[in-house]
Amino acid sequence: MLHIFVDPSQMQGDLLHVSGGDVNHIKNVLRLKPGDEISVRTGQDEREYRYGIEAFTDSEVICRLRFVKEADVELPVKVYLFQGLPKADKMDLIVQKAVELGAAQIIPVQMRRSIVKLDGAKKAKRTQRWQTIAEAAAKQSRRAVVPLVREPMSMEEAVRFAVQNTETRLLPYELQEEDGSTRELMEGIREGSSLSIFIGPEGGFEPGEVEMAREAGILPISLGRRILRTETAAMVVLSWLIYRFETGLA
Amino acid sequence: MLHIFVDPSQMQGDLLHVSGGDVNHIKNVLRLKPGDEISVRTGQDEREYRYGIEAFTDSEVICRLRFVKEADVELPVKVYLFQGLPKADKMDLIVQKAVELGAAQIIPVQMRRSIVKLDGAKKAKRTQRWQTIAEAAAKQSRRAVVPLVREPMSMEEAVRFAVQNTETRLLPYELQEEDGSTRELMEGIREGSSLSIFIGPEGGFEPGEVEMAREAGILPISLGRRILRTETAAMVVLSWLIYRFETGLA
Missing domain, CATH: 2.40.240.20 (Hypothetical PUA domain-like; domain 1)
Incomplete structure (x- = not known):
């Protein structure tokens, strides 16, 4: 149909x-x-x-x-994806996959190691392009709502936005060893709540960014034992939420 | 380094x-x-x-x-990914992501709804290309082993191979409702065991293929409430294994 x-x-x-x-x-x-x-x-x-x-x-x-x-097709956690701006067309893939896997909003973030810098006019044009991709992906995956793609923010703006709007705030970090806290944080996420996920760009976060985030209550987690590319990280966390909330009996 | x-x-x-x-x-x-x-x-x-x-x-x-x-960087479950041959370059992305997320072997499968048909010479050439992508992804993600990409099999060969070589065998199917069995099957996978995952091509499995698989002990699971593209499905199952085996205290 x-x-x-x-x-x-x-x-x-x-x-x-x-x-x-x-x-x-x-x-x-x-x-x-x-x-x-x-x-x-x-x-x-x-x-x-x-x-x-x-x-x-x-x-x-x-x-x-x-x-x-x-309908009952939406992930029961409202996920805000704060994605460090990656190179070239990678953001297209990230937007498509995040929408497929249930993200509620996507916020590109100009991080220190982002190679791409978007100025005023380009910012609006790119955001429009990503919004179009989000709409196509929402249609394809039978989402009930079209996720909003916001205009790129600075890391400082993104941290403020996450603190004001979401209850749980996580930041996958390759230097984070899994000491049990990743699993604990994931299991602490409640149905119906809101969650921010911060993903670094290709070069990863600068330690100062992780520090700033941590001070604001954005907690580092580990995504397993291998090094993941920036476009893969959000898919892993969203998949974990599907496992937690959409498998098993309600 | x-x-x-x-x-x-x-x-x-x-x-x-x-x-x-x-x-x-x-x-x-x-x-x-x-x-x-x-x-x-x-x-x-x-x-x-x-x-x-x-x-x-x-x-x-x-x-x-x-x-x-x-080293201790390998997923503690040996995952054989049986991927229905998708269109064009999509297999490149699937190989890259499956390797990043820890798959042990990748087996392209000529399924009934696969649009692409690979004959003898092309088969070998494509397999070589995917193997090269697997090696690059293994290096990038710091895998300890380079996953093997096998030459494409027919669905019948793939089912036989999975039955002979793996202990658990799953098939994500969009018509499968989650009745608790998906979570149960995932939780039944033991550390150190082997697992086959069957993924349909763009058009999905034909019902006859799902029936044949089921009779051979390959069980359908649900990947959540949205429709996923073929290249996303394997990433979700591999992410679930990372959650199960690489988060939490050992």
């Missing part, structure tokens, strides 16, 4: 007016017909709306609501 | 003869000097050898053994 995101303003009573690129996709690529069902989300809550196609106009597909499904 | 892989034949008594591309890297890129230390592995066992540079010839770097370190 086709899954699309629409703006709530396109929904009027029981009718939905699909416009833009989705029209061509429905009419000419998938060649859907009146009566066919599509799955619709607004990306603003977890609901899935099922509509039946009713009619076609030149620029719109008119659909009628069949039913609304309260 | 520089980490390189050598063939055991390059080690003679206490001396090591470094040749090939590493020579230029040592002399002209890193500009190492006599007395500098390098880290050496053969990729055939978990040992790390530390050598001091002794002298340079035109084509070799001669080094003297300082000490041998018994």
Whole structure:
């Protein structure tokens, strides 16, 4: 079944007016017909709306609501990923995978060892690009909400944001030995709570950054015995949350 | 410190003869000097050898053994990844990430919904390419051994191989609801044992393949509530093993 995101303003009573690129996709690529069902989300809550196609106009597909499904596909922990800006296209992969694995927000962070520096205009353009990738990944993985990609922050801003907005705050650090605290911190995360994850760029964190984070209550954890690339680290922590909260009986 | 892989034949008594591309890297890129230390592995066992540079010839770097370190960087479960052949370059990413996260062997599998079909000559060439990626990823992530990438098998061969060689055999399947069995199966994996993981290609498994696997004792598991891309699935299971075996106190 086709899954699309629409703006709530396109929904009027029981009718939905699909416009833009989705029209061509429905009419000419998938060649859907009146009566066919599509799955619709607004990306603003977890609901899935099922509509039946009713009619076609030149620029719109008119659909009628069949039913609304309260979804349960979101990770039960709200994860804010603070990702040290990596080189080149790596951030594209990170955004795609973080969305697939359930992150709630992605915040690129200009860290000391980030090679890429984004100025004003580039910042906005790149953020827009990542947001588009996040939307595509949300659609593909059947997320109920589209995660927000924020404009890059400095490390200081990121630490402040994490402290103000999240209850648990973790920072995978390759020099952290596992002394039992990683497992303990993971097991302490409660369903329904919020979590910040700080990931260093290719060159890792500078010790001063780890120190600053630790003083603000952002605690180092170990991701196992091998050296992970920057784009792999967030996937590991998100996978751990899936294991903790989406396996086993509720 | 520089980490390189050598063939055991390059080690003679206490001396090591470094040749090939590493020579230029040592002399002209890193500009190492006599007395500098390098880290050496053969990729055939978990040992790390530390050598001091002794002298340079035109084509070799001669080094003297300082000490041998018994390493403990390998995942304590031997993971065989049976990956349904994906499109284009996706297998490159899968090999890189699986090696980073600790897989022991990678076996591409020609599944029914695999779009790519590899014939004799191409099979060997691709396998060689993936093996090269595995070696680079092993070096980067400081693995003690270089995982083997086997030539693609058919699904039937893969099932037989898994049954003969591994104690636990799992198959992530998007139609599998988590009824508690995923967590139970994961917790049943013992340290020091061997595990097969079967991952479908982009289009997923055909129901007949899942049935054949199940009859052979390869059990379906759920990877959470969202739809994962083929290249993400193996990373999730490997991350779970890291959580189980490399966090917490031994």
